[in-house]
Amino acid sequence: MFTNRLINEDSPYLKQHAHNPVDWYPWSKEAFKKAKKEDKPIFLSIGYSTCHWCHVMERESFENEEIAKVLNENFVSIKVDREEMPQVDKYYQDVFYVMRKRGGGWPLSVVMTPDKEVFYIDTYLPPFDRYGRPGLKRILLYLLDLYKNKKDDVLKSARSVDEAMKRIESSKIGFRESVNEEILKLYTDRIESSFDKVYKGIGSAPKFPHASNWNFLLDVYKINRDKRALNMAFETLKAMAKGGIYDQIEGGFYRYSVDERWLIPHFEKMLYTNAELIETYAKAYEITKDELFKEVVEDSIKNIFERFRKENLFFSASDADSDGEEGKYFLFLYEDALRELIEGEFEKKEAKRILKYFGITMMGNFENYLSNPHITDIEISKESIIKAKEILRKNREKRNYPFIDYKILTSWNALMIKALFEAGRFVNESYFEEALKSLDALVANLYKEGVLYHQFIFEKPLKIKAVLEDYAFLIDSLIEGYQYSLDTKYLDLAYQFAKEAKSKFYEDGVWYLSDDEFKTVAPLEDSSYKSAAALMIENCLVLGALRGDLELYNDAKESLSLNAKFLNRYPSAYPTLLRAFVADKEKIVVVKSTKDNLSKLKNLKSFIYKSVSDDDKYLLCHMDSCFFYSSSLEEIENKLENII
Secondary structure, eight states: OOOOGGGGOOOHHHHHTTTSSSOOEESSHHHHHHHHHHTOOEEEEEEOTTOHHHHHHIIIIITOHHHHHHHHHHOEEEEEETTTOHHHHHHHHHHHHHHHSSOOOSSEEEEEOTTSOEEEEESOOOSSOBTTBOOHHHHHHHHHHHHHHOHHHHHHHHHHHHHHHHHHHHHTSOOOOOOOTTHHHHHHHHHHHTBOTTTOSBSSSSBOOOHHHHHHHHHHHHHHOOHHHHHHHHHHHHHHHHSTTBOTTTOOBOSEESSTTSOSEEOOEEHHHHHHHHHHHHHHHHHHOOHHHHHHHHHHHHHHHHHHEETTEEOOEEOSEETTEETTTTOEEHHHHHHHHHHTTOOHHHHHHHHHHTTOOSSOSSGGGEEOOOOOSOOOOHHHHHHHHHHHHHHHTTSOOOOEEOOEEHHHHHHHHHHHHHHHHHTOTHHHHHHHHHHHHHHHHHEETTEEBSEEOTTSOOOSBOOHHHHHHHHHHHHHHHHHHOOHHHHHHHHHHHHHHHHHHEETTEEBSOSSSOOOBOOOSOSSSOOHHHHHHHHHHHHHHHHTOHHHHHHHHHHHHHTHHHHHHOGGGOHHHHHHHHHHHHOOEEEEEOHHHHTTOOSOOTTEEEEEOSOSSEEEEOSSOEEEEESOHHHHHHHHHTOO
8 A cells, every 4th residue: 555745644635645646745835945956847735625526536537556656756746635725726727727718627637836926727637538528647758757757838838828827916906986876786786697596596507505695695684675676685595405415315405506497506515505504594584474485494514514514613524425436425316315214114106106206217317317416396295294204314334424524613613603603583582692602612612722713633643833814704703703792802802813914814905815925815705604804804894893993994995996896897796795885885783782772682683792791771873973872672673773
């Protein structure tokens, strides 16, 4: 068996490659020093532990001794876990876009000079020539020949990419501009223009949940009562909840659907996907009182607790594959499922109706006559559905559950904690206490001796310091913790982290992903999950108002002003930034009173926050002025009801 340097790493993804014949290095000074000393090009591979095509490329190429020989003799090979180093991944995904004029993905395969200047980039590559497409071995040998015999051309090309990247980075820095007065209508119009009126959601296959868009459309509806916003969110959430992107048997969402109908997913379950969707479904339930949305929240939380939770913290993801087969754990053969239901004391006729309800058929909707469950229009009693789910779950448990990435990421845990607070507000108050327990555990384990860390692995030392998304999402959850508990320790810590984040990642109105040598402008558009930079702007507005910090508040307003052009041109790409703009435009309201008085205020609207004071009366304030004062709870509630 081979063993390389990755055996000493903590990341489950890196450890998966520790026994490849490829002489992998982690991202390190040692690797780059070796490349410079020996004048070898660098082969960089970026992926993550639950990535299906990453597994395929490993099996085909990185376990292949012939390809490993080419890499080991001629390249310095570096493996990066994109979840461990999101700033590195983001930079090279941007490089991919510059060079290929389309979005990238994982695995990301990069060839660059010892100075980290890219001259070739791709995603998955077959090991050898296939279907008229060159394989990895041929590409590596071709690039090696170029590097050895036409180095000047290679360096010129690589530097042109580097210059293009610098132009791209500078283009992300805006100029002052006013936001369109009709921006919410414009946002809704843009979503509507790309809305799939047949199958719901945005765009066509592959189709992603886009949770932050539906979440913000619910905010839009609350603000201006635009029924289009509510209907698009409602219809999409309904379609996903009934579709195959949702695990109909155990709860929880898969990462995305490979088809436009939400029928066949890529079977990874990501913590961030579920966190953002739980929050969105909780908010949708509060507006619509649709019982399906409540069930989705409850069952998704139950699934995350069962599969991902340990000591009140949450693992990152579960794989799509079981025993090397995609979706194997989650799929059903009709005859097996029918037999199990009959053995579970269902009449054969009723068992067949139940399978029809779940879309489990003899022909299947996946490979090898397998079916991925989804909900059809067949009428089945609630009791029968619950009983059938339990039987089908036991059928699944005869198979191995997919690999779970046991990294505890500060950012994704904070997203899940925020979701639990929202579920507590709108679905079941018991989730409040679960959220607070997890928030306390996250801070206790990831904040040590005055340093916030990016990831934690049980029984391993903390190594990687926090990046912008860790601060942004944790601050948001700490603010929620303060709003629920009214314990000022959460507000104090949120404020402290905001000041730290500003000193580490903020410069002249621009937020950066990290404070290391890899300086990348933080994107303001939402992608796989909400933008950390955009959320940080809202955090600064909120904390500025709660702590009376005018400088923090004005820095956030400056960021909004500098980035207004993006909102005006492409509003549908920036729902989190747009929410920060609305928070500023509508003016954040702070309700000040004693802890006892504030605890009587329930389910406040968006952009209204509680702040503990010694005053026995209620005082309503904006950042720069207070505008209402009363000792009557009823008066205060009436006043707040008419705000925003």
